[in-house]
Amino acid sequence: MSEVKNVLSLHGISKFFPGVKALDNVSFDIRPGEVHALVGENGAGKSTLMKILAGLYNPDQGNIIHQDKHVKIRNPLEARTRGILLIHQELSLSPELSVAENIYLGAWPTNFFGVLKKRKLNKDSLIALSAMGCDFGPKVRVGSLSIAKRQMVEIARAQAFNANVVIFDEPTASLTDTEKEQLFNTIRELKARDVGIVYISHKMDEIFEIADRITVLRDGTVQGTVHTKDTNINLITKMMIGRELNTFFTRANSEIGSEVLRVEKLCRKGEFENVSFSIKSGEVLGLYGLIGAGRSEVAETIFGVRKADSGKIAWMEKEINFPTPRQAIDMGLCLAPESRKEQGLVLNMSGKNNVTLPHLVKYSNYTVMDWRRELATFEKYREVLDIKTTGADQEVVQLSGGNQQKFVLAKWLCNEPDLLILDEPTRGIDVGSKSAIHALIAGLAEQGLAVIVISSEMPEVLGVSHRILTMSEGRLNGEFSGMEMTESNLINAVSQHLEQTA
Amino acid sequence: MIGEKALKGFFKRNGLLLAFAFFLAVTALNAPAFLTVGNILDVLRQVSIVGTIAIGVTFVVITGRFDLSVGSGLTLLTVIVVDQNNIVGPLGAIIMAIFGGLMVGVWNGLLIGYLKFNALIVTLAMLSLLQGLTLWYSGGANVNVHNAQTTWYAFFGRGDLFGVPVPVWILLVGGAIASFALMKTRFGRSVFSVGGNETTSKFSGINAPKIVLFAYIISGFATACAAIIMGSRVMGAQSTIGQGYELNVLAGIILGGTSLLGGSGSIWRTIVGVAMLGFIQNALLLMGFPYYIQWLVTWVVIILAVWIDLAAKRGKILT
Ligand SMILES: Nc1ncnc2c1ncn2[C@@H]1O[C@H](COP(=O)(O)OP(=O)(O)OP(=O)(O)O)[C@@H](O)[C@H]1O
Ligand SMILES: [Mg+2]
Numbered sequence: 001m002s003e004v005k006n007v008l009s010l011h012g013i014s015k016f017f018p019g020v021k022a023l024d025n026v027s028f029d030i031r032p033g034e035v036h037a038l039v040g041e042n043g044a045g046k047s048t049l050m051k052i053l054a055g056l057y058n059p060d061q062g063n064i065i066h067q068d069k070h071v072k073i074r075n076p077l078e079a080r081t082r083g084i085l086l087i088h089q090e091l092s093l094s095p096e097l098s099v100a101e102n103i104y105l106g107a108w109p110t111n112f113f114g115v116l117k118k119r120k121l122n123k124d125s126l127i128a129l130s131a132m133g134c135d136f137g138p139k140v141r142v143g144s145l146s147i148a149k150r151q152m153v154e155i156a157r158a159q160a161f162n163a164n165v166v167i168f169d170e171p172t173a174s175l176t177d178t179e180k181e182q183l184f185n186t187i188r189e190l191k192a193r194d195v196g197i198v199y200i201s202h203k204m205d206e207i208f209e210i211a212d213r214i215t216v217l218r219d220g221t222v223q224g225t226v227h228t229k230d231t232n233i234n235l236i237t238k239m240m241i242g243r244e245l246n247t248f249f250t251r252a253n254s255e256i257g258s259e260v261l262r263v264e265k266l267c268r269k270g271e272f273e274n275v276s277f278s279i280k281s282g283e284v285l286g287l288y289g290l291i292g293a294g295r296s297e298v299a300e301t302i303f304g305v306r307k308a309d310s311g312k313i314a315w316m317e318k319e320i321n322f323p324t325p326r327q328a329i330d331m332g333l334c335l336a337p338e339s340r341k342e343q344g345l346v347l348n349m350s351g352k353n354n355v356t357l358p359h360l361v362k363y364s365n366y367t368v369m370d371w372r373r374e375l376a377t378f379e380k381y382r383e384v385l386d387i388k389t390t391g392a393d394q395e396v397v398q399l400s401g402g403n404q405q406k407f408v409l410a411k412w413l414c415n416e417p418d419l420l421i422l423d424e425p426t427r428g429i430d431v432g433s434k435s436a437i438h439a440l441i442a443g444l445a446e447q448g449l450a451v452i453v454i455s456s457e458m459p460e461v462l463g464v465s466h467r468i469l470t471m472s473e474g475r476l477n478g479e480f481s482g483m484e485m486t487e488s489n490l491i492n493a494v495s496q497h498l499e500q501t502a
Numbered sequence: 503m504i505g506e507k508a509l510k511g512f513f514k515r516n517g518l519l520l521a522f523a524f525f526l527a528v529t530a531l532n533a534p535a536f537l538t539v540g541n542i543l544d545v546l547r548q549v550s551i552v553g554t555i556a557i558g559v560t561f562v563v564i565t566g567r568f569d570l571s572v573g574s575g576l577t578l579l580t581v582i583v584v585d586q587n588n589i590v591g592p593l594g595a596i597i598m599a600i601f602g603g604l605m606v607g608v609w610n611g612l613l614i615g616y617l618k619f620n621a622l623i624v625t626l627a628m629l630s631l632l633q634g635l636t637l638w639y640s641g642g643a644n645v646n647v648h649n650a651q652t653t654w655y656a657f658f659g660r661g662d663l664f665g666v667p668v669p670v671w672i673l674l675v676g677g678a679i680a681s682f683a684l685m686k687t688r689f690g691r692s693v694f695s696v697g698g699n700e701t702t703s704k705f706s707g708i709n710a711p712k713i714v715l716f717a718y719i720i721s722g723f724a725t726a727c728a729a730i731i732m733g734s735r736v737m738g739a740q741s742t743i744g745q746g747y748e749l750n751v752l753a754g755i756i757l758g759g760t761s762l763l764g765g766s767g768s769i770w771r772t773i774v775g776v777a778m779l780g781f782i783q784n785a786l787l788l789m790g791f792p793y794y795i796q797w798l799v800t801w802v803v804i805i806l807a808v809w810i811d812l813a814a815k816r817g818k819i820l821t
Binding site: 303305324325326328329330335337342343344345346347348349353357358360361364367368369411 | 686687688689691692694695698699701702703704705706707708709765766
């Protein structure tokens with residue numbers, strides 16, 4: 001302990017929320033120039049621990065030593081002046097402001113009269129951006145950038161404020177593989193400059209690629225800290241969930257029945273064109289593509305939140321008009337959307353009310369809500385999906401990211417639909433629950449449900465699907481089933497179109 | 503230490519109520535007339551008009567929107583109900599007022615819910631339109647109910663049931679019905695959902711424009727009920743009778759702790775807020791302050807309530 005100096009160390013940190021002990025006597029340290037991974041199940045306390053470092057929460061017990069000094073980090077600004085930077089699970093940029101304004105948000109250079117020094121702002125930002133090899137300038141509006149580029153903007157803050165600790169909370173949840181490689185290069189650069197890095201993720205392969213040490217949290221307590229080279233994925237998952245994990249994917253062993261949905265030549269200008277496919281009952285259809293390929297847009301159009309420019313849709317072998325979301329839900333076509341905070345949940349509503357929100361008629365008698373039935377459904381899915389919450393009335397805003405995602409799933413599973421479209425269903429969900437959800441999907445298909453799984457995670461698509469469609473730049477460009485469903489085939493399919501247009 | 507925390511949380515949530523209790527005690531000591539049954543019923547009767555409107559506007563605020571047109575809506579509808587008493591009789595007059603209130607709600611709701619116009623602008627414009635309609639209707643003259651001493655219309659504003667003024671009954675019974683609708687029904691759940699997150703509501707198959715429309719219709723209906731009480735109490739009206747009510751309504755709602763961002767709030771909180779406002783104003787009058795002090799009080803109360811709300815959220819007094 002004495003020979004390696006820590007840039008930051010935490011001793012005996014505890015944090016209580018009403019009804020929850022989120023952290024219990026946690027000690028954790030970060031050395032300069034290392035990547036220290038923090039892993040654990042959903043709700044284990046990872047984000048909470050990091051929010052304490054970033055000054056968003058104050059610990060109830062314990063102390064923090066930063067660069068050999070006892071410190072208190074009372075607010076985010078204090079964290080930043082000390083050089084501690086948290087890159088959130090959900091990005092925290094203002095889309096209406098420029099890149100430069102975002103990098104220096106809350107610390108804009110101003111002159112004596114309080115007027116913004118624009119030129120200095122842009123010049124300094126440009127230095128930070130080019131140090132990271134960004135291909136966009138400081139004056140661009142953040143709202144017009146892709147998620148990966150927005151993340152670069154957040155990381156540019158590290159450069160601009162000369163950070164000594166950078167924390168990544170599930171940074172790759174919405175990144176493509178190339179973007180992930182870019183991110184890892186940036187992390188390696190930060191590392192070379194002796195910055196201490198904390199890396200939170202549920203993707204084990206990433207952790208073993210980038211981390212030097214791994215700390216496992218479970219129910220708010222530290223299970224142990226190990227060097228990556230001394231351990232393996234199985235040992236870590238066992239520490240995380242307390243048992244061996246069966247990591248085999250469960251593909252549904254179902255009887256494929258009659259056609260449930262068929263779409264023909266679906267078009268929406270600027271988003272996708274000529275999308276045609278069909279799906280039968282009992283079938284799990286994977287829709288693979290890079291983020292931004294137009295998969296979510298297709299799903300939202302079928303579900304009725306977007307309007308198709310042209311095309312046909314048939315339900316149960318009968319041609320119909322494009323439904324509204326209400327009609328879609330009522331006829332048994334459900335969509336669990338991609339973004340849990342923006343589309344999936346009402347954050348300041350209770351878990352129970354979120355779950356029944358799309359099915360108010362079903363859960364009421366003559367317009368009066370039947371809370372007993374609501375509660376029964378809530379309890380059922382809380383158990384099935386192993387959701388960590390203090391009760392039916394806890395607002396979902398207080399839950400960990402993964403547990404929120406489980407509520408998005410519960411909301412649509414409880415309707416027992418005929419076709420369920422799941423858009424990135426396991427984003428942010430821990431390895432244990434992930435295989436539980438895959439098993440659940442298989443079980444539903446075996447009961448005759450048709451499922452479309454949209455995912456950017458290759459192993460997930462390959463593992464659960466009977467058939468896979470690939471999509472790139474708004475077009476379906478490949479269909480694979482049986483032995484053709486291989487990693488290389490999928491990669492070829494999604495990159496082939498890119499080359500043609502390049 | 504958990505105990506200390508819970509206590510802190512309790513003060514944070516109910517700080518305003520505690521401060522109010524303290525205020526009541528101090529006033530009662532200084533003005534003995536204050537805490538008499540007669541005075542309390544008097545205050546409740548006075549706040550019943552603001553309160554009745556505020557019940558309706560609470561629905562609008564929970565959807566994350568505003569209604570600034572209720573003050574001049576109250577004026578127009580009161581002028582109509584009073585004047586029509588002399589022409590078509592009380593029943594016809596009441597029906598006309600309610601119809602008028604519903605129409606105002608429909609227009610606001612269509613523009614804001616379906617065409618997605620900004621609620622502040624739409625209802626501010628409606629405020630102007632209704633003021634204009636009032637002047638056009640009355641020509642600026644005062645109107646009176648001619649048979650004020652004999653008509654059954656007097657029941658709504660001047661009557662008593664079991665020793666409690668009828669307007670107070672209307673406030674309480676209306677509040678109970680509204681509270682049931684908000685907390686227990688499908689519609690109420692949808693109102694919270696639309697105010698909490700409109701996109702999620704859309705993805706959940708909730709028809710947000712329709713919910714917004716109905717919220718404004720409820721607001722218009724509540725305004726009409728208030729106009730019926732007002733006309734009956736005063737038995738007359740002029741073109742300034744509802745002036746400033748929109749602010750008192752808003753002050754009461756904010757004071758009750760309903761967030762202007764939408765997605766949270768309750769009817770009983772609104773009624774408590776409005777009552778608090780009424781008691782404060784009454785106390786100041788009893789202590790000998792001039793009548794116009796209430797405008798100042800409204801200002802202080804709005805600023806204080808918003809401040810306390812923000813401070814509780816931020817966890818500290820200043821930014
Ligand atoms: N503001 C809050 N109020 C109440 N409880 C909270 C709050 N924030 C977090 N919690 C609780 O603390 C626990 C730890 O949550 P945290 O977000 O740290 O988990 P996590 O390890 O990041 O999980 P995930 O992998 O799902 O992101 C959870 O049980 C959560 O419900
Ligand atoms: Mg988290």
